[in-house]
Amino acid sequence: MSRADTPDAAERPGAQRDPAPVTAGAGAPAGRRLPPSLGLFRSELLITFRRGRTLVLLGVLAAVPVLVGIAVRIETGGGPSRGPGGGPGGPAFLAQVSNNGLFLVFTALAVTLPFFLPMAVGVVAGDALAGESAAGTLRYLLVAPAGRTRLLLTKYATVTVFCLAATLVVAVSALAVGALLFPLGDLVTISGTRIGYGEGLLRALLIALVVAASLTGIAALGLFVSTLTGSGIAAMAATVGLLITVQILDQIPQLHAIHPYLFTHHWMSFADLMREPVYWDALVRNLGLQALYAAVFGSAAWARFAAKDITA
Amino acid sequence: MxxxxxxxxxxxxxxxxxxxxxxxxxxxxxxxxxxxxxxxxxxxxxxxxxxSGDPDLPKLTAEQLVQKIAESDVEQLSGTVKITTDLGLPDLGGLESGLLSGAVGGAGGGSAADPSAKLTELATGTHTLRIAADGPERQKVSLLEDAAEYSFIHDGQDVWGYDSRSNEVYHATVADGAERPEKDVPATPKDFAEEALKAVDDTTSVTVDGTARVAGRDAYRLVVKPRQSGSTVGAISVAVDAKTGVPLKFTLTPASGGAAVVDVGFTQVSFAKPDASTFDFTPPKGAKVTEADPAAESAEKGKDGKPAEATRPGHGTESGPAGELDGMRVLGEGWNAVATFGTGGEGLPTATGGGDLDGFLGSFGDQVKGGFGKGTVFSTRLINALVTDDGTVYVGAVTKDALVKAAESAR
Missing domain, CATH: 1.20.5 (Single alpha-helices involved in coiled-coils or other helix-helix interfaces)
Incomplete structure (x- = not known):
């Protein structure tokens, strides 16, 4: 039985916490009940990034650029690309990878963004509250005088940090693999103009940030799903299932009327940062849409979570 | 609980x-x-x-506005152009563009960076282009694609086509100042407007229809309409920048109503001098460069205009690719001009005849009969074509009835 269900809580404002949870809470990691929000945030971060599941996810993401890099290297035999490197069906920027390793960053992000990255985010976001609920640790978290809203914000901030971390893992791994396997140097933008390697790196960083921001929509969606159920696995499956559904809907031409409102629709717009001059229209639309999803599903999660009976 | x-x-x-x-x-x-x-x-x-709120501009007559377009001496501009074409072609998905680019690109050596191969893509759907121009010697047109771009760059004597998706480069050289390659790529509203104004004669009404705001600039709206009935062209509306006289938007609406057949307009435009590096192109390392064959080049030029001809009303079919076919004649005048030529072959066997492919093609058309015998009419929202059983083709931006009538009177 949780604190909130205790009928006599009204008479005992100072004694809201049932003795039992408090005792059990003392057995939980000490960092879990730090009152200052930064402390709560820090402990959430530590818990998330120390989890074996998170590390495996990041490891898989780091392996993708290695795979792509080795495949391109074997295919081109180390020399400059011969023939059409990437057909119309190949991933973006693939044709340029063998000529400039920096393009591996863009290719790797283009390969992982449609599925791997959002799936990882969906797992972490779906698990955020439902996982705690399933493990029976959620009510101990609420015992800390942080408030539900703050806990939710902390959870969302943690998932956002994971979005950034996952993207940077892909980008850094791709940068390393690209530097090892392929030549570096000045690069040619997709508009045909030439930019220096330093500016190329800067654009790669900018692209990584935009990709991370592209994932904040599904992070909020996952967090909302996470407030609906008490089972972590159900929340993860539902989030990833939603992602796949939306990706499929985005492929159906007859539904083009709703496409601009699907959170995945403008994801590939990060490539517009490689144009010269940068074409901002789709980028701005993408970031705006992500902010809208974050606002709608974030507040829906708040509406649900703040009013929810926490029984576990 | x-x-x-x-x-x-x-x-x-x-x-x-x-x-x-x-x-x-x-x-x-x-x-x-x-x-x-x-x-x-x-x-x-x-x-x-x-x-909301069309700008308040001093009144101009149609003549003054046409004059303004002609006198416009803007040589430096850059901007983003959105081009939407809806010819009402049967939707064959990727097959269609594959066939088109395959057919046209074949002559150019099959490089993905060949301009003529790319141009056919513009014939359907919505595309975003970026345009930069600095005088007659330096222009750049880029077709924005998903995570890729096709750039067509003219810098002095060099003409480059760069397809970033396949990392292929197409290169040609032009005699100094002899030719303005922008003619190859009719992408700006100006190109379309010039074609439309060529068609102006006594069969045409030209009026100024108020003002509009295009790409954040004040503009006059010039409306060109055919006086004759029988044309599939309903109206052509051109938004002309009030300050510079540069056409900013071109819209061709069909007589049958509905969405515009061709809609080309700036979504963003600047008349400042574009950065010099915009036109500076060196093929990237490892890119496959296809050099244009100078002999083939001149032949190519004729073909390049193809999609533009198809969207040009009235006189459009007089020149262009059809000129290579035998016995090309123009029937009628003005907007109701119908081009006719013999294919020299059997024509298209109607209905049951021929193999699978003929039946397949025939299924897109309507069977008609007349003084010319039997034939098949292929319709789009703008262009109708009649192929008779004896192999004669009639093409025009006229309605099906007008086309059949023209074909009958030609006998």
Missing amino acids: APFDSEDSTTTAAAAGDVREPRRRFARYGVPVTVMGVAAAAIGLVPALAD
């Missing part, structure tokens, strides 16, 4: 600074709903508000 709705526990919890509990738990869902509503309203209203 009492739920959360007790007034007492609400007060207490709030006082304790812990969980703020709901008075009515569903009231909270008003927040996401409100956010969504505000967003929907913003999406719906902001463009509407931005569009």
Whole structure:
């Protein structure tokens, strides 16, 4: 039985916490009940990034650029690309990878963004509250005088940090693999103009940030799903299932009327940062849409979570 | 297990600074709903508000406006152009563009960077182009694709085509100042407007129809309409920049109504001198470079204009690719001009005849009979074509009835 269900809580404002949870809470990691929000945030971060599941996810993401890099290297035999490197069906920027390793960053992000990255985010976001609920640790978290809203914000901030971390893992791994396997140097933008390697790196960083921001929509969606159920696995499956559904809907031409409102629709717009001059229209639309999803599903999660009976 | 709705526990919890509990738990869902509503309203209203209020400009006659376009001496501009074409072709998906680019690109050596191969893509759907020009010697047109771009760059004597998706480069050289390659790529509203104004004669009415705002600039709207009936062209509307006389938007609406067949307009435009590096192109390392064969080049030029000819009303079919075919004649005049030529072959066997392919092609057309025998009419929203059984082809931007009548009178 949780604190909130205790009928006599009204008479005992100072004694809201049932003795039992408090005792059990003392057995939980000490960092879990730090009152200052930064402390709560820090402990959430530590818990998330120390989890074996998170590390495996990041490891898989780091392996993708290695795979792509080795495949391109074997295919081109180390020399400059011969023939059409990437057909119309190949991933973006693939044709340029063998000529400039920096393009591996863009290719790797283009390969992982449609599925791997959002799936990882969906797992972490779906698990955020439902996982705690399933493990029976959620009510101990609420015992800390942080408030539900703050806990939710902390959870969302943690998932956002994971979005950034996952993207940077892909980008850094791709940068390393690209530097090892392929030549570096000045690069040619997709508009045909030439930019220096330093500016190329800067654009790669900018692209990584935009990709991370592209994932904040599904992070909020996952967090909302996470407030609906008490089972972590159900929340993860539902989030990833939603992602796949939306990706499929985005492929159906007859539904083009709703496409601009699907959170995945403008994801590939990060490539517009490689144009010269940068074409901002789709980028701005993408970031705006992500902010809208974050606002709608974030507040829906708040509406649900703040009013929810926490029984576990 | 009492739920959360007790007034007492609400007060207490709030006082304790812990969980703020709901008075009515569903009231909270008003927040996401409100956010969504505000967003929907913003999406719906902001463009509407931005569009409202046509600018107040001094009155001009149609002649003055046409004069203004002709006198426009803007040589430096850059901007983004959105081009939408809806010819009402049967939707064959990728097959169609594959066949088209395959057919046209074949002559150019099959390079993905060949301009003629890319040009056919513009014939259907919506595309975003970026345009930069600095005098007659330096122009650049880029076709923005998903995570890729096709750039067509003219810098002095060099003409480059760069396809970033396949990392292929097409290169040709032109005699100094002999030719303006922008003619190969009719991409700007200006190119379209010039073609439309060529068609102006006594069969045409030209009026100024108020003002508009295009790409944040004040513009006059010039409307060109055929006087004759029988044309599939309903009206051509050209928005002309009030300051510079540069056409900013070109819209061709069919007589049958509905969406515009061709809609080309700047979404953003600047008349400042573009950065010099814009036109500076060196093939990237490892890119496959296809050099244009100088002999083939001149032949190519004829073909390059193809899609532009197809969208040009009236006189359009007089020149262009059809000129290579035997016995090309033009029937009628003005907007109702119909081009006719013999294919020298059997023509298209109607209905049951021939193999699978003939039946397949025939299924797109309507069977008609007349003084010319039997034939098949292929219709799009702008161009209709009649192929008779004896192999004669009639093409024009006229209605099906007018086309059949023209074919009968030709006998």
